[in-house]
Amino acid sequence: MFYFYAICCGYLIGSLPTAYLIVKLATGVDVRAAGSGNVGGFNAFRVTESKSIGIVVGVIDGLKGVLAAGLAWWLFPLDVWMQAAAAVGTIVGHNYSVWLRFKGGRGLATAAGISFVTGLSFTIVWCLTWFVSYRFNKDILKSNLIATVLLPTIIWIAPTAFIERTMIRSAILPAEVRLATTVLAMLLLISHHDAIRDLLKRG
Secondary structure, eight states, X not given: OHHHHHHHHHHHHHTOOHHHHHHHHHHSXXXXXXXXXXXXXXXXXXXXXXXXXXXXXXXXXXXXHHHXXXXXXXXXXXXXXXHHHHHHHHHHHHHSBGGGTSBOOOOHHHHHHHHHHHOHHHHHHHHHHHHHHHHHHOOHHHHHHHHHHHHHHHHHHSOHHHHHHHTOSSSOOHHHHHHHHHHHHHHHHHHTHHHHHHHHHHO
C-alpha cells in the first residue's frame, strides 16, 4: 500500500505542468499546440525562442524529481523500491499530467533530478554519453535516445564493484540498481515514441 501512496505522491508532484504555465504566462501561447507539442524545456525554448525560459522550465522540472526522490529517500532511505515507486510516479505525472488531459513532456529533466538524489553518477553517465553522441550526429533527440538506451546497458555491463563504489548511496543491491535503471530508461523511451517514429521515417 505504501508503494501505491509513493506513486500517487510522485505523480502529483510530477504533474505540475511547468512548461505550459510558464509559456502561457510569458507569451499567451499553449505550448501543446506549438512546436513539437511537447510540454518540456526544449519545446518551451523552441516556441518562445528564449533560452532563459527553456532553462527555467528545465530546472523546475528537474526540481520536481529532486523533491519526489528526496522525500522518498528521507522517509525510506533503505528501500530502493519505495524510491523507485516515487520516481516512476513523478515521471509518469510529468509525461501524462492530469491537468493537461494526460499530455506532458518526455521526462528527461525530471529523471535527471531524481538521479541527482539517488545516484548522481547516473546523470553523469547519461550526460557524457549524450555529449559524445551529439558531437557526432548534431541531433538533440537522437542523442537523447542513444544516451537513454546506453545508460542501462552501461550499468548492466559495469563491474559490481564499480556500482557499489560509485552508484549507490544506500545499502541496496547492485541488481536492484540495474533493474531500477532499466525501468527508468523504458519510461523515458516510451515518452520519446514520436521521436523514434520520426527517426525511423528518416531511415
